[in-house]
Amino acid sequence: MARTLPNVIVTGTPGVGKTSHCELLAERTGLKHISINDVVKTRECHEGWDDEYQSWVVDEDKLLDAIEDEVKQGGCILDWHACDLFPKSWIDLVVVLRTDTATLYDRLSARNYNETKLQENIDSEIMEVLLQEARESYDEEIVVELQSTSAEELDTNIDRIEAWLTQWKENNGS
Numbered sequence: 001m002a003r004t005l006p007n008v009i010v011t012g013t014p015g016v017g018k019t020s021h022c023e024l025l026a027e028r029t030g031l032k033h034i035s036i037n038d039v040v041k042t043r044e045c046h047e048g049w050d051d052e053y054q055s056w057v058v059d060e061d062k063l064l065d066a067i068e069d070e071v072k073q074g075g076c077i078l079d080w081h082a083c084d085l086f087p088k089s090w091i092d093l094v095v096v097l098r099t100d101t102a103t104l105y106d107r108l109s110a111r112n113y114n115e116t117k118l119q120e121n122i123d124s125e126i127m128e129v130l131l132q133e134a135r136e137s138y139d140e141e142i143v144v145e146l147q148s149t150s151a152e153e154l155d156t157n158i159d160r161i162e163a164w165l166t167q168w169k170e171n172n173g174s
């Protein structure tokens with residue numbers, strides 16, 4: 001069955017601005033913000049806690065099962081620091097947020113990340129890991145890279161995604 005509303009992934013290295021973007025986008029568009037971190041925790045889609053990386057070891061099959069029905073209906077914004085696990089057929093747009101190293105360092109330090117996690121995430125941003133993952137997993141034309149360093153950029157990004165949504169609805173007769 002065709003979706004009457006699109007599904008959007010908002011991804012990027014931790015600290016890049018996913019939550020800020022998703023919350024504002026949900027407020028402006030009425031699309032539903034699904035924080036995958038919350039789903040992993042509340043629906044126990046994990047195999048335990050990794051102490052070194054200070055994060056859950058995610059059970060991807062369980063996670064996909066947990067969100068499948070909701071996402072297949074459309075109108076979801078998926079907020080996560082990975083994107084390659086979501087089936088291509090579910091997804092209409094992939095937004096990869098980016099920022100510079102100094103900004104990311106400040107944002108992650110403010111979260112009291114330990115040195116391993118801080119360095120790993122900064123390296124990941126420098127190496128464009130999420131951008132590559134998105135480009136390898138989805139058709140080139142649905143992957144968009146947006147800068148998220150300033151509040152102004154946040155605003156213009158939301159405007160752009162809203163405009164995309166309007167166009168999508170027109171194209172899909174919804």
Ligand code: DAT
Nearest residue numbers: 014015016017018019020148149150151154
């Ligand atoms: P994420 O969900 O990717 O981990 P976040 O939305 O929680 O990131 O943002 C981390 C911090 O950075 C938070 O204090 C808000 C701030 N921030 C994010 N994007 C920003 C932007 N474009 N301009 C200014 N501050 C931003």
